[in-house]
Structure formats: C-alpha cells, structure tokens
Amino acid sequence: MIEFEPVDLTTEERRLQVEVIEFLEQELPHGTYRPGLGFSAEKDPAFSRKLGERGWLGMALPTEYGGHDRSAVDRFIVAEQLLRWGAPVGHHWVADRQSGPVIAKFGTEEQKRTFLPRICSGELSFCIGMSEPDSGSDLASLSTRAVRDGDGWVVSGTKIWTTMAHEHDYVIALTRTTPIEESGDKRNGLTQFIIDLASPGLTATPIPFIDNSADFCEVVFDDVYVPADRVLGEVGQGWAQNTSELAYERGGPDRWLSSYLLVEELLRRDGASDTDARPSPELLDLLGNAVANYWVLHHLSLSVARDIDRGGAPAIESSLVKEMGTRFEQDVVTAVLAYLDEAPNTLDSSVFGHLLMTAALTQPSFTVRGGTNEVLRSVAAKGLRPSGSSR
Ligand SMILES: Cc1cc2nc3c(=O)[nH]c(=O)nc-3n(C[C@H](O)[C@H](O)[C@H](O)COP(=O)(O)OP(=O)(O)OC[C@H]3O[C@@H](n4cnc5c(N)ncnc54)[C@H](O)[C@@H]3O)c2cc1C
DSSP: OOOOOOOOOOHHHHHHHHHHHHHHHHHSOTTSSOOOSGGGSOBOHHHHHHHHHHTOSSTTSOGGGTOOOOOHHHHHHHHHHHHHHTOOBTTTHHIIIIIHHHHHHHOOHHHHHHHHHHHHTTOOOEEEEOOBTTBSSSGGGOOOEEEEETTEEEEEEEEEEEETTTTSSEEEEEEESSOHHHHSSTTSSEEEEEEETTOTTEEEEEOOOTTSOOOEEEEEEEEEEEEGGGEESOTTBHHHHHHHHHHHHHSSGGGTOTTHHHHHHHIIIIITTSTTSSOOHHHHHHHHHHHHHHHHHHHHHHHHHHHHHTTOOOHHHHHHHHHHHHHHHHHHHHHHHHHHTSOOOTTOOSHHHHHHHHHHHHGGGGGTTTSOHHHHHHHHHHOSOTTOSOO
C-alpha cells in the first residue's frame, strides 16, 4: 500500500531549521556568493568541512564512525535549507546522501572506520558508478566486469554520466562478477566495489554539457586492480544493495528543489522593483502556484523521511516523490520563462540571469538523472515490486 502520513515538525526540529537558516545567513549572505541549482551547485570543500564541524553531515550515521545518530527528518531539514539557499554542496552531496549510508549498511568494520569519519567531516567525496553506455534504465544488463586476480579483483569496462568523477575521491561501482550465462538472471552475479578514482588504469574524462559545464564523465576502467578489501558488501549481492542505494537517492528534497531558487530570485528582482511596491498579478499567480506545489512536495518528502525514521522502506513513495518533484522542477522553469516572455540572455551575468540560463538549458535532465520518470512510474505502478529490473 502507498502511504504518506501527515507530518508536523517538532519544536526541536523547528529549532534545527532556524539554526540552519541563521548559519546560512551568516556564512553565505545573499549577494556574496553565486548560488547554484540544487545538488549540482558549486563545490566548496571548505564549506563542506564547516557543515561537518556543525554535525550536519552524516547526521543519521552512527556516532562511533563520526556520525551523529540523528534522524532522517533532521537530515531533511538541513538539506532543504541548503538547497533553498543554492549553497555550494557539490563536494559532499553524494557522499552524505548515499555513499555513507550504503557503506554503513553493507561495509566491513575496516571500511566503516576508513571512510565514514571522513565523509562526516566533509573531507571525502564520492560519485555514483552505475550507468553505462548501453545500460541506463536497464541497469542490470551492465557489462563492466570484475574478475578475481590473486588477492584482489581486476575491473574493466566503461561507466558513463558519472558526475564529478574527474574531481571526486571514490566511486562506488556496480560490476558484473558472474557472467549472465552462469548467473541465470541478470540481477544475480553483480557486485559493488569502492574504487579509488586515482587508481592506475582508471581514466575519467568530462563530457561537455549543454550549459558549458563539464561535470559528468565517461570513466574507463582499463584493467584496474582493486584490493579484495574494497568489495562492498557481499560478492554477487550487488543488485539488492544497489536498490537500497537508489532509495537514498530518490526521496529527498534534492529531487524537487533544483529550480525553486529561481522563483525566490525572481521575487527579489521583480517583487521589489514594482513602483507601487506590489508584485504584479502575473508574478503573484506564478508565486502562488510554485509555493502551493512546493508545500505539497515538502510534506510528501518529509513524510518519506519520517517513515524511514520509523523503520519503513518507502521505496515506492520515494519514486512517486521523485516523479512529481522533478516535474515540478521543470514546471517552475517553464512558468518563469512564460512570465518573462523572452529567451534567457546569455550576456546577463546577474544571479538571476545565470540561474535562469542554467535552468533553461539543464531542466530536461531533471527527469532523467537518478532514474527516468517513465521508469519511476513503472516502479510505482508495480507497487509491490520496488526492486524490479529497472533503476
Ligand atoms: C545530469 C545527469 C547526471 C547523471 N549522473 C549520474 C551519475 O553520477 N552516475 C550514474 O551512474 N548515472 C548518472 N546519470 C545517468 C542516469 O541515471 C541515466 O541517464 C538514466 O538512468 C537513464 O538511462 P539512459 O540515459 O541510458 O536512458 P535509457 O535507459 O536509454 O532510456 C531512454 C528513454 O527510454 C525510456 N525507457 C527506458 N526503459 C524504459 C522502460 N522499461 N519503460 C518505459 N520507458 C523506458 C526512458 O524513460 C528514456 O526516456 C546521470 C544523468 C544525468 C542526466
């Protein structure tokens, strides 16, 4: 059954929300930094370390590994405000959102002690090594191989769209360790590895994106040696582990907040410039729609976090939030462009101009990254089979 229980924040949680806003007002006053769109915002390792010092990374990880034993709701509260601010979260986002929790869940004692404290301090960055040139939605058909070699493994193959692989420290890569002919089912015989992106034989080449950024990469593994102690979890159990990693990737505020900043910046620009100090009816209309949808998604996403805290595994609900959330992200861009009734100006270097140009060019990717909307609808429709064959 699909369930979204209504959620209110407790007094303690509201206090955390205020604390994060005050921190951001002090650290990143408006006008002093270049805000970015959601989790693909700027990378600033120093800012990530500050969050680590505040205890706002690895919040739900165990204290014995540098975490804070806090709730998924607490993490939600911090994440939502950072995204609303367009804060430079690019360095730590994937490590905090999914690599840390996955290592905490499936990693060995040695892996937890090696990686988790440095994820919680904001030092280490991770990327996601799932997609391949011929395996995106149908992820289980991937062909990157890992073959035993003495004490370790040798990995060969190509991953693609691996965000920040040219700058980050590690990739958690899903590989095939038993050929499909032997494993019987394409979902069997897959294994996850934690791979150092500086390994000999590994090349990460950035792919230019339409907005002139080059954040995601083609990653070629040319017989990359990976020590046996970098197998994550059980050999052959990579599919089930990867499915649980996707649940961390999908239900959070980063899947509906990428473009909302545009509305706030538009309001700063046009709301204040009207001569009678009242926003125009068109702007009020846009704002009303955006805020109402924001509020719905905020509550649905919060409900997912609360369910996780109660021990639930809301994979279907997360898929629905991502499906609705990413459509909202695109609708916001469409509404702002319609309100302006003019194409974005490449020469406009103002905060709003830069955000608008980036949003207009990259918005098609919102419903693709992390699993396409068609596939998410399929996951939701199947309902009782969230660990189906598609990502
Ligand atoms: C900005 C961005 C960042 C990304 N970062 C990463 C990353 O860091 N790491 C990583 O591993 N991957 C990353 N990806 C890849 C992303 O996860 C894949 O693009 C996505 O899973 C879709 O795979 P594909 O591109 O191969 O498309 P395909 O799977 O080829 O799909 C093409 C079209 O067919 C549709 N389709 C496919 N199968 C079905 C089906 N069964 N039913 C209905 N429709 C279907 C899809 O919805 C889509 O419209 C990123 C992608 C983007 C855009």
